[in-house]
Amino acid sequence: MQTLTSKLLVIMLIVGILAGTTACSESDNKKVETTAVDDSAQAQTPEQRFGGTQLAMPADIIVANPAANAERNAYFGDLHVHTTYSFDAYAFGTLATPYDAYRYAKGAAIKHPGGFDVQLRQPLDFYAVTDHAMFLGVVGAAADTSTEISKLPHMKDIHNLNAPENMNIGSLPQRIAAFTTFLPQTLAGLLDGSIEIDMVNDITRNAWSDTIKAAEEFNKPGEFTTFVAYEYTSSTDDRGNLHRNVIFRGADKLPAMPFSRFHSQNPEGLWDWMDGLREQGIESLAIPHNSNGSNGQMFKLEDWAGNPMDDAYAEQRIRNEPLIEITQIKGTSETHPLLSNTDEWADFEIMPYRIATQLYSEPHGSYAREALLNGLAFEDKGISNPYKFGFIGASDTHTGATSDDETDFFSKVGILDSNSVLRGAVPLSEQQAELVRTAGRAEIKEIDGKEYASGAYETWGASGLTGVWAEENTRDDIYNALRRKETFATSGPRMRVRFFAGYGFDEEMLNSPDMLTRAYAEGSSMGSDLLAKGGGTPSFIAWAMRDANSAGLQRLQIIKGWTVAGEHHEQVYDVACSDGGSVDPVTHRCPDNGAKVDLSDCSITQGVGDPEIKTVWTDPDFDPEVRAFYYVRVLENPTCRWSTWDALRAGVAPRSDLKATIQERAWTSPIWFVPES
Numbered sequence: 001m002q003t004l005t006s007k008l009l010v011i012m013l014i015v016g017i018l019a020g021t022t023a024c025s026e027s028d029n030k031k032v033e034t035t036a037v038d039d040s041a042q043a044q045t046p047e048q049r050f051g052g053t054q055l056a057m058p059a060d061i062i063v064a065n066p067a068a069n070a071e072r073n074a075y076f077g078d079l080h081v082h083t084t085y086s087f088d089a090y091a092f093g094t095l096a097t098p099y100d101a102y103r104y105a106k107g108a109a110i111k112h113p114g115g116f117d118v119q120l121r122q123p124l125d126f127y128a129v130t131d132h133a134m135f136l137g138v139v140g141a142a143a144d145t146s147t148e149i150s151k152l153p154h155m156k157d158i159h160n161l162n163a164p165e166n167m168n169i170g171s172l173p174q175r176i177a178a179f180t181t182f183l184p185q186t187l188a189g190l191l192d193g194s195i196e197i198d199m200v201n202d203i204t205r206n207a208w209s210d211t212i213k214a215a216e217e218f219n220k221p222g223e224f225t226t227f228v229a230y231e232y233t234s235s236t237d238d239r240g241n242l243h244r245n246v247i248f249r250g251a252d253k254l255p256a257m258p259f260s261r262f263h264s265q266n267p268e269g270l271w272d273w274m275d276g277l278r279e280q281g282i283e284s285l286a287i288p289h290n291s292n293g294s295n296g297q298m299f300k301l302e303d304w305a306g307n308p309m310d311d312a313y314a315e316q317r318i319r320n321e322p323l324i325e326i327t328q329i330k331g332t333s334e335t336h337p338l339l340s341n342t343d344e345w346a347d348f349e350i351m352p353y354r355i356a357t358q359l360y361s362e363p364h365g366s367y368a369r370e371a372l373l374n375g376l377a378f379e380d381k382g383i384s385n386p387y388k389f390g391f392i393g394a395s396d397t398h399t400g401a402t403s404d405d406e407t408d409f410f411s412k413v414g415i416l417d418s419n420s421v422l423r424g425a426v427p428l429s430e431q432q433a434e435l436v437r438t439a440g441r442a443e444i445k446e447i448d449g450k451e452y453a454s455g456a457y458e459t460w461g462a463s464g465l466t467g468v469w470a471e472e473n474t475r476d477d478i479y480n481a482l483r484r485k486e487t488f489a490t491s492g493p494r495m496r497v498r499f500f501a502g503y504g505f506d507e508e509m510l511n512s513p514d515m516l517t518r519a520y521a522e523g524s525s526m527g528s529d530l531l532a533k534g535g536g537t538p539s540f541i542a543w544a545m546r547d548a549n550s551a552g553l554q555r556l557q558i559i560k561g562w563t564v565a566g567e568h569h570e571q572v573y574d575v576a577c578s579d580g581g582s583v584d585p586v587t588h589r590c591p592d593n594g595a596k597v598d599l600s601d602c603s604i605t606q607g608v609g610d611p612e613i614k615t616v617w618t619d620p621d622f623d624p625e626v627r628a629f630y631y632v633r634v635l636e637n638p639t640c641r642w643s644t645w646d647a648l649r650a651g652v653a654p655r656s657d658l659k660a661t662i663q664e665r666a667w668t669s670p671i672w673f674v675p676e677s
Helices: 002-026 039-043 046-050 087-091 098-105 138-143 153-158 169-192 197-218 267-279 311-320 368-380 430-439 475-483 507-511 515-522 642-650
Strands: 073-081 126-129 225-232 244-248 284-288 323-328 390-393 443-447 450-454 465-470 487-490 496-502 529-531 539-545 553-564 567-577 612-617 628-636 665-668 671-674
Touching (some): 073 244, 073 323, 126 197, 138 153, 138 197, 169 430, 197 225, 225 475, 267 284, 267 311, 284 311, 323 368, 368 567, 368 628, 465 496, 496 671, 507 515, 507 539, 539 628, 553 612
Parallel strands (some): 073 126, 126 225, 323 390, 390 487, 529 671
Antiparallel strands (some): 073 465, 244 284, 390 465, 443 450, 487 665, 496 539, 539 612, 628 671
């Protein structure tokens, strides 16, 4: 009997093990959720609950889907890229397809509209082609004289626009004329019915399908990530920029064509459409860009109709727009000297115009830091915060190719800014000046007795990139990082930046092997809230690592913003210095580390600046009763700006009204301190 009982126990154990093994194998890719159990029942031994003698149960736990790389990796990419399907990019001479754009991101050389090859110094981890939904693919179709749309009278100037014989600077007048004629006349034809909307929609659907196909072809989980995406391109009637890039999480289910300004000039219409798609299982997020050129319209204090913002508006906006693009070629939108007059670094790559104009753009309502402060003021009034966003960087290239290298900047609008003369960095010859005047491409400005092309182009910058902290290089992991705002922006170099807040963090953690594990487990990471804890004072871990292909790091800063009774306050704290320097406790500034640039050859001081800066910092002005945001900004040593590199290669002096040097930088998404209610 004893032998039989033993055999039965063994059989039962084997069956149990096999059943357990089968269950685990079937749920390898499923997340295991735990359920709370009654404590009193948990405390009872098997004998107490069931009676009889039982074998001891091992305490080992099998996790069906363990967190892959819980400390996360930094991945870099560009979520704002235009190709030949964008109406303006085609007019600029761009023939690069979405397929070419993805090849470029993976490290291949592609052809610039100016006739030369462009190639990244090192491949990117992810990329999104974001062609304009409005007139997607239409200009390219109109240039092909075999198509129905090419037969419309006003398309004549576009015919064969990018034929080989027209791919030169001499075609500038034709390109400008074609571009300025196409938009208003095509739109007017659609509105009065003289142009069939189905014909335009069919072109858009085909281009959109090909965009999706390219993204699917190049998406390689674990190696290279693509996102199906596009740009919603709208503006106010006074040309205030309201553009957004819409990024879809997956590609298994997508709309047949993208929502554009044709469907709603008001971005609230875009959010309604996105919410409707979400109900159908299609997840996406929108990323506003170039708020700097919005003339105060991007971050207003009221809705489109001029009504005060309420909870419903704020919640819909932040649900659909958890991020903003803080830097790109057309300028940086962190802050402005008129808004942050105590921030010595506020005057960074400021593009002062409304997009595609030389009209002044009002700073109030156009910059991220002020919007973050306005968001806190809304919360002070008991209204949901519509501006609780994280930061990314991007290029907005219109050549399919990111141009984020100061030493080899080729800007963004193809033939129109394909050389240093057209970019305004090098003086015009008489012949070139006449060409620029004829094209109406830019003003001509006399500086130091020489004529330069002048307008917006010389204010543009070699920027930027998105950094994310994600478990793996996959759509799901990177999209999840975007959603939780564990993102940072750089002005081009691939600096990596960490930022955490918590209670009990100390200097000993910095060199501890479990620092990241503790920081994630016990604190809040960039993009999230830090809740008040019994009146305690939090501390912050800030950590930056340089790009090995760029300059050393000079200083690590934390920018704080807070409101008291709706009044805005901000402070820039240097929290760690390079080269062993110490922060002055009164000025909150690092000493000058002596880094210089030799403008005769753009060489920089060697042996100055750190490869890594990190610290644990406590806010000396912390008030547990006041809501606030904090974000990290890290600055490199000075290097030559792209315009100086252009002048150096041309053998001329740098243009005196442009900054000769630049301090490349990175910004983390904020952490918001939430006081006890």
